[in-house]
Amino acid sequence: MRHSTTLILAVAATLAVSGCGSGKEQKSISISGAFALYPLTVKWADEYKKAHPDVKIDVQAGGAGKGITDVLSGVTDIGLVSRALSPDEIQKGATPFSVTRDAVVPTISATNPLVKDIQATGVKKENFYGIFISGDVKSWSQLGFTSKDPIHVYTRSDAAGAAETWAAYLGKKQQDLKGTAVFGDPGLAQAVQKDPDGIGFNNIAFVYDPATKQPSAGVVPVPLDLNGNGHIDPDEAVYATLDQVTAAIAAGKYPSPPARELYFVTKGAPNPVVTDFIKYALTEGQKDVTASGYILLAPEKITEGLNKLK
Incomplete structure (x- = not known):
């Protein structure tokens, strides 16, 4: 009994020191x-x-x-x-x-041999639908480019706001997105970066370096051909730097969703x-x-x- 009483007092003293020693509540x-x-x-x-x-x-x-x-x-x-x-x-x-x-932007690898062509023409919303939803667009040639390589599509495996937002731009839900499923923004960016024929989507914080304001992680954004005329007009060319794309989002020049x-x-x-x-x-x-x-x-x-x- 004496030992038990001593133990109880010792524990109480320890709790008093840990809870009140600093004079502040944790x-x-x-x-x-x-x-x-x-x-x-x-x-x-x-x-x-x-x-x-x-x-x-x-x-x-x-x-x-x-x-x-x-x-x-x-x-x-x-x-x-x-x-x-x-x-x-x-x-x-x-x-x-x-x-x-912020916003979600579609991305391709910086090693994609069609980078300059894709940035000049952009991709129409209907073609993004064909890539990510219906699966009807399977190769770069179907988008009017010279390469006959297949398009490798990547999406998110986790329940993600980026995926839900990108799907909403296409009039669908995350579960409707096709592609190889990858966990997280960093994982998706890395998967696209490693694949010259890959296409995915990322939050802008995982596309641009906040210090240099330039695209980073080996991925580059795919311009949205908003008016569907087959090339990126000056008011659609908002992806060169982080400052440029955030200004476009703030001004409403980038659609919501995916903003x-x-x-x-x-x-x-x-x-x-x-x-x-x-x-x-x-x-x-x-x-x-x-x-x-x-x-x-x-x-x-x-x-x-x-x-x-x-």
Whole structure:
């Protein structure tokens, strides 16, 4: 009995030291989800922690599907979601906060021998449909190019906002996309980069280097021939640099979809620590948006998000 009492007192003392030794309550925020929003969220977390060193923030990428599943099941405090929420998700308590905008762009390998021709003519929406949905377009020659090589199509294996957004541009759902399925934005970019005849799609954060503003990772964007005239007009030529494509998205020159808003999602009202971090993203954190290769929210969207937090 004496030993048990001593043990209980020792444990109590240990808990008192670990819980109160610093005089501060341990604070943490767990975040998971869309690859599209991951780089900017990491930047926000790093900057926020400079002013709030007592707050631990864990950010993990895994796709929009993982983000919404994790937050609704209580595994994380914030889900990163790169698509609009479904009515069912809203009914389950999902509360979205728009924090920035970006877009999905179709991509080919920088080693594709037709790069210059493809960039000059672009690809019509109906032909993207034939490549990714119906499967009727199987070779580059069917697009009017000299090569008779087959087109190797790549898509996402995970439930992804990028895939859902690209499919929405073609009037379909992610499950309708054809191609070899690859996990994650980095994996899809790498698969296309290694295949001279490959075509896929990526969030712009995984196509352009935010430092150089140039296409990176060995992939280049495929221009959308929006008016279907068989060549890229000056107002459609918006892909040379990150600044150029983000300006086009902000000005509405790039269609939506595949341009879209990106969301922090909580289950119901967030706790005070999470609330403060979301407020930071919508206010001070907006200074990092453009430099990180994303598009600023409209002022009314920021106001809408802040009002949700009250």
